[in-house]
Amino acid sequence: MPLEYALQHRGQFPDPGPWKIPQTKNVLLRDTLGIEALPRQRFNKTKRTPYVLNIMVVGESGLGKTTFMNTLFNTPLKEEIHPKNPQSTQTVEISPVHYELVEDGVKLNLTVVDTPGFGDQLNRENNLDPIVEYIDNQFEVYHSAERSSEFRRAIPDTRIHALLYFIPPTGHALKELDIKALQVLSAKVNVIPVIAKADTLTREEKAAFKKTILRDIENNAITIFPTAYPDDRESVEDLEKYIPFTVIGSDQFVDIGGKKVRGRSYRWGVVEVENEQHCDFIHLRELLMTHALHDLLETSHTVHYHNYRAQKLRSSGRPESILACDDSYEHRIERSKQSMAEDMIKKEEEMRQNFVMKVREKEANLREREEQLNQKRQQLMAELEEQRSALAAEEREFQEFYNASRNASVSKGSKIFGKKN
Known part of the structure; x- marks a missing residue:
């Protein structure tokens, strides 16, 4: 309660004065003290703490989502199971699977949430309900943990940080189901559109299909990551030109010039998964793991989760002024400054x-x-x-x-x- 009270009333009282904060003096050390080791200590402590990444994959059956996830993380996460009759599925299933990946002493607690059955029924009216319910449930679990007596401890984060939406390589405009799904999901999570099975399209067809998808995204006011989040675009501006990413998944290795690479072998040639001339797989992996992992976590917390919490507090009858304790208070101040300007x-x-x-x-x-x-x-x-x-x-x-x-x-x-x- 004191912390919440302090956050609610910060900035409302004058500065207590310089007598509260002692004046600092610059001094010169006569010998080595070991201050240069402090960043290394912080790095070692951070390295011991496992990172968390929760990815949800959404798309119709038969687009190779599971194979792609195995390819993305260079490990067989789980075997792909093809149902005999996809339309026999009555509803969309939510199947989260947890993994622990270790590389050079850095641990990543990975959760892959698959959504089998999405878009496979004749009546697709309620396909989004289980997915939205699962996302909101993870927000509610985190919100309940924040309000508990143990809120100062580390809260297990099961919120969805990234959602890979697989688009079939039809070469045409987005279907009505895709547009509705992207509009609903992009308001709750970081959505990254992906064109599956890019080896079925020529280079010209890929370029034209990308332009069509981007036009549909803009016309329907769909927010995608990282384009819709200006604060997170500094380090990924070179990768934005590949959105939506064309990808190929493969669990097999083919021999090219005596070197084993992931790819698919056809009668007309070999398609390499990690060849940027064939698809955008390496650019998507670079976005997720090299540049934007921290941004995905931060945006999930400061944007999507805070929107959920603000809506939750408003629906419970709490006045708008109470929400000043949220981190979104700074954003509202910035908007006020912009409005005043x-x-x-x-x-x-x-x-x-x-x-x-x-x-x-x-x-x-x-x-x-x-x-x-x-x-x-x-x-x-x-x-x-x-x-x-x-x-x-x-x-x-x-x-x-x-x-x-x-x-x-x-x-x-x-x-x-x-x-x-």
Whole structure:
């Protein structure tokens, strides 16, 4: 309870201050202390702890799912049993089988969950129910263990980490059953689509079939691993171009140039399982084991299991605020930050539009005032020109009067002067 309370209320109280955390000082060692051995200790401890990988294979009978799993892990996991009449199966069976694989001291607890009977009945309406029920039951078992008094101990993880969905090599679009199954299952587990029996298709047919499947996946909003999970794509970007993976399964070894390799021998030649020119088997194995094993485990826990737990808590009537103790709290914070950033961009755009509008209004007002001032100036100039014309007329009239007066005075003086003489 204290841990749950602390997780629920983290970030809601101020920092207690630097007095709670002593200040660190950098010091130089005078002699070797052995700090460089700490990562090796962690590595050795991690190596002693077995890794867990639970894989479910889903697909119609006759696609070589069991043979492929034997080929994938280089060991005969179990023999493939072909039913005499697949349509006689009344329902889909769930058959998990557990194995322990050891390589160079590293243990892998592998669980392969087969689903015989899927897609074999004439009425396939309820084919998905047993598969979805099994996946949800593993979530519920893990959820119950988390709520128990021994939740601090290691919880056995039986949740499905990867689901290989086998698609028959028809060369056509996905069937309605495949689309519905992929939509339902991709919301609960990490789905990786696989094209079975790739040796029945030519290279051109494989490329065209892949494009058709990817188009159907995109049109039906199906999430596949790792394309639909951006956080897990950094190390597998080079492998994404092979999705969906074309695979070939074989328990037999054939001789090629004196070397024994897994493959199938036909009258027209030999198909090698681990030859990238023949299929994408090695790329699928590299995705599962070399690059994305940790990502599969983490995505199963942080995405699919948390979605199940959140739905479970909501259905029990717990308010949304209680879910802040989940690890999904960070994702919600990121979404809130993104939403706030988008709101800020919208507000900045609105402010820019308002600023542009006000500038345009101000420019219009200034142009109107400028026109008024020009009109006033023209009016004043016209009045000034009228006054100048009037002044010039008065000046001419005065000059004429002055000249006339002067001429009259001169003529009068000349007359007087003539009389005296």
